[in-house]
Amino acid sequence: MLRLLIIAFLTITSVFGQTRLQLKDNEKQILDQLLDKNKYDSRISPVGPEVNGTQGPVVVNTNLYLRSIEYICTKRNEWKAQITFRHQWNDQRLKYDDKSGKIKYLSLEDKDQIWTPDTFFSNSRSGEALKDLKPNVLVRIYPNGNVLFSIRLSEVLSCPMDLKHYPFDTQTCSLQMASYGFTTEDLVYAWKEELPLQVTKRLNLPEFVLEDYNTDYCTSKTTTGEYSCIRADFHFRRESSKYGCQWFLPTAILTFIAFISFWLKPNKSTRIKLLVVTLIFLYLHILYINGKSSPAVSYHTAKDCWLSTCLVFVLAAFLEYGVVHLVHKLVKPNKCPIDSSDCQNGKNVNNCEEGDAVAL
Incomplete structure (x- = not known):
């Protein structure tokens, strides 16, 4: 009995293996027929569906997956992202028999064997196709002529x-x-109806938070014609908590310290010393902020307005000290002139106290 089971198992395995091998051989034959250079020219773009009796442009449905964001640089006005984008279009020249549903799709390793859209990123400064052991490219051809291209x-x-x-x-x-x-x-881009734009859930940025994202179209006209364009917009909000601790709180404290001088007597040297030290620390802190992380722009930012306001308040405290010191020197208490003999006798003259009397 055991012997019969083993023989049956080996027979089934052998038949299944032959079926798989035959299926792979059929896939090879189909690919050889489809990609025959005498029949298929990868330099020629496919035609789209008919519109008013004429062949329209090929429609390339696109969806995008944002895998990660390496950085968003404020100084250079750029950001670096790792993405996977997928194109899907129909090429009637690549239709084939699926052998009664046995062949779901055909895979290609070399995308140059078939026609692919000449897509480029119009706002790109530099880019590269990623590869580990092999280039991260996927090409699938479906029985109805649909082509899926992912990179x-x-x-x-x-x-x-x-x-x-x-x-x-x-x-x-x-x-x-x-x-x-x-x-x-000849070619029109369109966002895929379902999930045109996807973002990884593990997105973590040190300075920004991704608040929202959406898709749009940006078709443009030039002197050489009208070109289809699609756009994905990502909306970021800057995390400002660290700036409150590092910038705004220290400068606010220094400004408050300058106001303490209002409670000191104007003839005290401590008052001017406090103002000078406060101004030096504030100026050094402003230099540190501007030198380390200030964006190079030709207009004032909210940070510049805040720092300028703090500096103006400290300088106003200096001005107040100068005015009060000058008034204190010019304005003296009224003195009551009396006769020297009366002063020596300790008498009060004209209701003046002895300590307020001044000899003529």
Whole structure:
């Protein structure tokens, strides 16, 4: 009995293995037929669905997955992100028989064997396709001619920033994808209807918080034609708590210390010493702030307004000290002139006290 079971198991395994091997052989034959250079030219773009009796542009459905953000640089107005973007379109030249549903899709390792959109990131400063042991590229061909193309990239992207409210600002950084050579007569990008934009749940930024994200279109016209373009916008809010502790609290304390001088007597040297020390510490702290993390912009930011206000208040305390000191010197108590003999006798003259009398 055991012998029969073993023989049956080996027979089934052998038949299954032959079926798998035959299926792979069928896939190879199909690929050889589809990619025959005499029949398929990867330089020619596929045609789209008919519109008013004429062939329309090929529609490239796109969705994007934001894997991570390495940094958002305020000084250089740029951000670096790792993304996976996927294109899907239909190429009728790649339709094939799925062998009664046995072949779900065909996989390619070399994307250059078929036509792919000439997508580029219009606001990119530099970028590279990531690879570990092999390039992170996926190409699938489905029986109905649909093609799925996916690639993992690392991109440094431009992000113009409005820093008038810095460090209490919010910024919008975009990722724009467009066709470099195909006009809208040949190729049109469209966001996928379901989940066009996805973001990893483990996104962690040291200075910003991702508040929201959305998709949009940015088709543009140039002298060479109209080009399809899609855009993903990411809205970031700057975490300002550390700036409150490092910038605003110390400068507020120094300004308050300068106001303490109002309670000191104007003829005391301690008052001017306190103001001088306060001004020196405040000025050094402003130099530290501007030298370490101040963005290079040609306009004033909220931080500049705050620091300037603190400096003005401390300088106003100096001005107040000068005015009070001058008035204290010019204005003296009224003296009552009396005869020297009366003063020597200790008499009160004209209701003046003895201590207030001055000899003529």
